[in-house]
Amino acid sequence: MSSRAESKDEGAGTRRPADLRDALGQTIVGQTGVIDALLLALLSNGHVLLEGPPGLAKTLACRSLAAALEGDFKRIQFTPDLLPSDIVGTRIFDQRESAFATVFGPIFANVVLADEINRAPAKVQSALLEAMQERQVTIGPASYPLPDPFVVMATMNPLDSEGTYALPIAQMDRFLMKVSVGYPSREEELRILDRFAVADTQPIRSVATLEDVRAWRAQAHDVHIDDKLKRYIVVLVAKTREPSEFIDFGASPRATLALAFLARGRALLNGRDFALPDDVRAIAAHALRHRIGFTYRLAAEGMNADRVIEAIVAAVPAP
Amino acid sequence: MVSRAALALAVALLATAGVGQPQTLQRLSVQSFALSTDAARPRVGVSFHLVVSLRIRERVAQIENLDLPMLAQLELLGDERESAAGPHGTQYRETITVVADNAGPVAISPATLQAIDARDGKPKEWYTNSLTLQVAGAGAQAVPNGFRLPANGAPAALRVSLWAMAAACIAVVALLILRRRRPIVISQQPPAAPGPELPTPIRTRRQRAEDALTVLRAEPTRAAAVRVRAAVWRMVGASNGETLGDVLRRPESSDVTTRDLLIALERSAFTYEDDLSPAIVDACSALERYIDSWVSS
Numbered sequence: 001m002s003s004r005a006e007s008k009d010e011g012a013g014t015r016r017p018a019d020l021r022d023a024l025g026q027t028i029v030g031q032t033g034v035i036d037a038l039l040l041a042l043l044s045n046g047h048v049l050l051e052g053p054p055g056l057a058k059t060l061a062c063r064s065l066a067a068a069l070e071g072d073f074k075r076i077q078f079t080p081d082l083l084p085s086d087i088v089g090t091r092i093f094d095q096r097e098s099a100f101a102t103v104f105g106p107i108f109a110n111v112v113l114a115d116e117i118n119r120a121p122a123k124v125q126s127a128l129l130e131a132m133q134e135r136q137v138t139i140g141p142a143s144y145p146l147p148d149p150f151v152v153m154a155t156m157n158p159l160d161s162e163g164t165y166a167l168p169i170a171q172m173d174r175f176l177m178k179v180s181v182g183y184p185s186r187e188e189e190l191r192i193l194d195r196f197a198v199a200d201t202q203p204i205r206s207v208a209t210l211e212d213v214r215a216w217r218a219q220a221h222d223v224h225i226d227d228k229l230k231r232y233i234v235v236l237v238a239k240t241r242e243p244s245e246f247i248d249f250g251a252s253p254r255a256t257l258a259l260a261f262l263a264r265g266r267a268l269l270n271g272r273d274f275a276l277p278d279d280v281r282a283i284a285a286h287a288l289r290h291r292i293g294f295t296y297r298l299a300a301e302g303m304n305a306d307r308v309i310e311a312i313v314a315a316v317p318a319p
Numbered sequence: 320m321v322s323r324a325a326l327a328l329a330v331a332l333l334a335t336a337g338v339g340q341p342q343t344l345q346r347l348s349v350q351s352f353a354l355s356t357d358a359a360r361p362r363v364g365v366s367f368h369l370v371v372s373l374r375i376r377e378r379v380a381q382i383e384n385l386d387l388p389m390l391a392q393l394e395l396l397g398d399e400r401e402s403a404a405g406p407h408g409t410q411y412r413e414t415i416t417v418v419a420d421n422a423g424p425v426a427i428s429p430a431t432l433q434a435i436d437a438r439d440g441k442p443k444e445w446y447t448n449s450l451t452l453q454v455a456g457a458g459a460q461a462v463p464n465g466f467r468l469p470a471n472g473a474p475a476a477l478r479v480s481l482w483a484m485a486a487a488c489i490a491v492v493a494l495l496i497l498r499r500r501r502p503i504v505i506s507q508q509p510p511a512a513p514g515p516e517l518p519t520p521i522r523t524r525r526q527r528a529e530d531a532l533t534v535l536r537a538e539p540t541r542a543a544a545v546r547v548r549a550a551v552w553r554m555v556g557a558s559n560g561e562t563l564g565d566v567l568r569r570p571e572s573s574d575v576t577t578r579d580l581l582i583a584l585e586r587s588a589f590t591y592e593d594d595l596s597p598a599i600v601d602a603c604s605a606l607e608r609y610i611d612s613w614v615s616s
Contacts, residue, residue, distance in 0.1 A: 224591035228545075244399060274590040278564040311397025311416050314366040317560025319588075 015208045017043060017216050017269050020068055023207040027064045029195060030188035034061050036269070037179040037286065038111075038153060042213055043220040043265035046176025046258070047132050047152040049117075049290060054157060056181050062113040062153050064204045071110030071210055072147065076128075078120040080163060084127035088137040089144075102139050107131055110147050110210065114154040118164045125167060128152070129174050149213045169293060176258050177283070178290035180306070216268065223264035224274040228319035233259045233280055239312050240292050246308050248293040258287040277318035285309045344442055345383055347434040348376035350408065354388065354430055354447035361425075363455040365558075366396055366418045371430045371447060373411040377437070378404040382411050384433040388449075392425045393417040422455040525613035527554055532606040539599045544587035547602070551584055576612045580605040 017039055024035045034050065038061060041048045050058055059075060066073030076087060089105035106112065107128070114128055131137050132152050136145045154175065156167070172178065184192065233256055241250030262283040263275040270279075289305045298308065351374045358367030373382060381402065397416040402409060419425060427450040436443045522530070531547045549559050555571040563585045566572055572581060583605040587598040 224589075226589045229589060242399065244397075274586070274594070276585060276589055277562040281562055281564070308397065311366075314396055314418075315399075315416055317558075318562045318565075 015212050016271070018271060019207050020065075021269065023068050023204060024061065024064055027204045028057050028061055029191045030184040031057050031061065031181070033179055034058065034181055036266075037177060038062070038065050038151065039269060040262055040265040040283070041151050041153070041176055042149060043216055043268060044176055044261040045149070045217055046261065047154070047174070049172060049175040049178040050153055050155045050181055051178065052155070052157075052181030053183070056183070058153065058155055058181070059113055059115070062111050066109070066111040067204045068207050069110065069149075069210055069213060070206045071149070072108075073111045073113070074106035074109035075113045075115060076106050078114060078116050078118075078124065080119060080121065082120045082124045084124055087124065087127050088131060089139045091140045100140065102142070102144075104139075104144070105137075107137065108144075108146060110149055110151070112150075112152045114152055116157050117154040118156045118167055121165055125165070125171060128154075129171050133174055149210060149217070169290070172290040173252065173254055175290065177262060177286035179286055180289070219273070220261075220264045220268045222273070223267045225260060225263065226274070226319075229263070229275055229277060229280065230260070232277060232316070232319050233263070236280070236284065236313065236316050237288075239316055240288060244308075246295055246298045246303060248295045250293075251288055251291040255287055255291045258291075259284065262287055281313055281318070284313050288312075345379065345434045346377070346437050346440075347379075347432075348408075348437040349432065349434070349445050350374045350376060352430075352432060352445050352447050354427070354450055356450060356452065358452070361419055361452055361454050363419055363422050365561075366416050369415045369417060369427065369450070371413045371415070373432065374408060375411070376408040379409050380404070382409075382432070385413070386431045386433075387413070387415060388430050388447075389428045390415075390417060392421070393419055393427075419452075419454040423453070425452045425454055426450075427452065523613075524554055525610055528606055528610050528613070532603060532610065535599060535603055535606065539596065541588070541595060544584065544595075544599055544602065548584040548588045551580065555581070574612075576605075576609050580609045 021035060021039055028035060034057065037048045063073045085105065087105050087107050089103050091100040092103050094101045117125060131146065135150060136143050237251050237256045237259065240247060259280055263279040266279040266283055267275040285306055288309050294305055298305065351372065353372050355370050355372065356367060361367045369388065371387065395415065395417055399414045401412045429446040429449045432445040434443065435441065527550065531550050535543055535547050552559060552561065552566060555566060555569055555577065557566040557569060563581060566581055567578060572578055583602040587595065587602045590598045
């Protein structure tokens with residue numbers, strides 16, 4: 001790291017985001033995409049939308065992250081009968097005190113796993129997404145700020161289509177990134193068997209504090225993005241808006257911001273205080289796949305969103 | 320009687336089968352129809368573009384019944400269409416982004432267009448030229464084996480033959496004209512023997528690195544660092560649109576000295592202002608080590 005980064009690192013001591021990644025990697029086998037997504041969201045002050053089948057250590061990743069930061073973790077299982085107050089909290093009449101008392105909902109935690117968000121109706125989804133955006137909730141007459149840092153990892157199960165409420169693109173746009181999670185490789189599954197043959201999940205040691213995360217976030221904000229790279233990001237997003245047989249409408253300026261934030265976060269995660277074109281390319285799919293409207297022809301011709309985004313990225317020369 | 324009617328119907332259906340359904344074909348005056356590529360030497364894993372260009376006299380919103388070339392040996396990454404209609408007709412361009420997964424020759428069949436020829440009202444099929452590319456081999460080159468011919472319904476081989484005959488006739492006429500105009504030679508002195516051919520100077524990789532170091536030392540600015548970076552990218556066979564990650568994956572970047580140089584130049588191109596001077600100093604040092612590695616090897 002250069003001298004500029006070192007002077008800002010004094011406040012966080014010698015702990016680095018990469019240390020957190022290494023610690024999580026010791027508990028969670030494979031799934032580096034999930035771990036990196038959580039860390040990037042933490043550094044960029046955003047939230048993650050995860051799509052993938054069940055049983056891929058998503059809950060373990062969130063719980064481990066909270067434990068590594070000595071923070072709070074809450075899991076919310078979304079069901080069709082969920083109410084907004086089940087998420088944000090409500091006011092309950094305390095008969096002993098003869099007064100209403102505020103009971104905070106599970107959203108008041110540092111790391112929140114919103115599981116199967118597409119099982120709950122739109123009203124509940126909106127309550128969560130508004131809290132994510134505003135970082136505060138209103139219960140009764142008062143507003144309460146959410147903890148800092150605060151990161152939500154929402155999951156969507158693509159397999160169960162019955163009884164689900166599709167998340168509109170305007171709502172999905174609030175997530176900084178959308179990550180597709182796949183099954184581990186055979187070698188990774190063997191390591192999972194070996195690791196958990198004797199005991200259940202191994203407890204993770206604390207490697208950083210919440211104050212460290214705030215310092216890292218400030219460092220990430222200061223990571224330098226050269227003008228050539230900014231133009232590259234703008235051209236990349238503009239490319240998604242060009243007429244195409246697979247794209248109905250392109251990404252919004254929110255995608256441009258997301259690309260910049262994530263590139264900065266990735267640079268910091270890799271020990272740099274300046275972003276590179278490789279950083280932008282590495283996170284482009286995460287920032288774009290849920291912000292582009294695709295036509296029916298995509299599925300009809302057996303294409304998938306990631307291949308379209310790959311072609312877009314390949315068509316724009318890096319600076 | 321029934322059998323005769325059935326036979327007549329079958330004949331009528333057969334007569335129209337090869338033509339498809341003329342009433343769904345567009346009526347076009349095709350002026351040019353060609354297939355081209357932007358990769359003179361495509362490499363395995365590096366995407367490039369195939370471009371189908373069509374010019375017609377009519378103003379249309381979209382082109383129908385245009386079949387793209389078969390891409391059996393290439394992987395399709397994307398497809399873009401552009402259409403510009405003006406007072407002189409429509410210029411249509413379809414850009415296909417592809418990538419080759421294997422080295423060797425790749426044959427790309429022609430694109431085809433089915434339409435009704437506006438000149439005579441008959442349904443026809445037009446073909447572009449085909450392409451043969453050599454992927455990631457020595458002397459990879461695009462070999463267009465057709466020309467931008469006036470579009471007609473004739474097969475590509477016949478068109479090539481007609482053009483070759485026309486070129487030969489023109490060459491014969493030109494030769495005859497020149498022979499008639501040649502002045503009478505009085506002196507019979509033999510022509511001077513040609514001098515030895517001077518070899519075209521080729522800059523070695525080490526010399527190009529030395530040039531880059533000279534430039535960077537003389538002008539320690541971001542702009543110079545970007546130029547030197549581009550030159551070193553080309554030196555290891557990369558194009559300017561590739562990222563550091565792409566370049567580091569190339570076989571020419573496998574040694575430590577080259578990798579350190581590439582990383583140092585990347586830093587000098589993208590780091591913040593306060594770090595620029597140290598970054599350029601590091602880049603110069605990396606260039607020196609790279610040059611020294613050529614001396615010692």
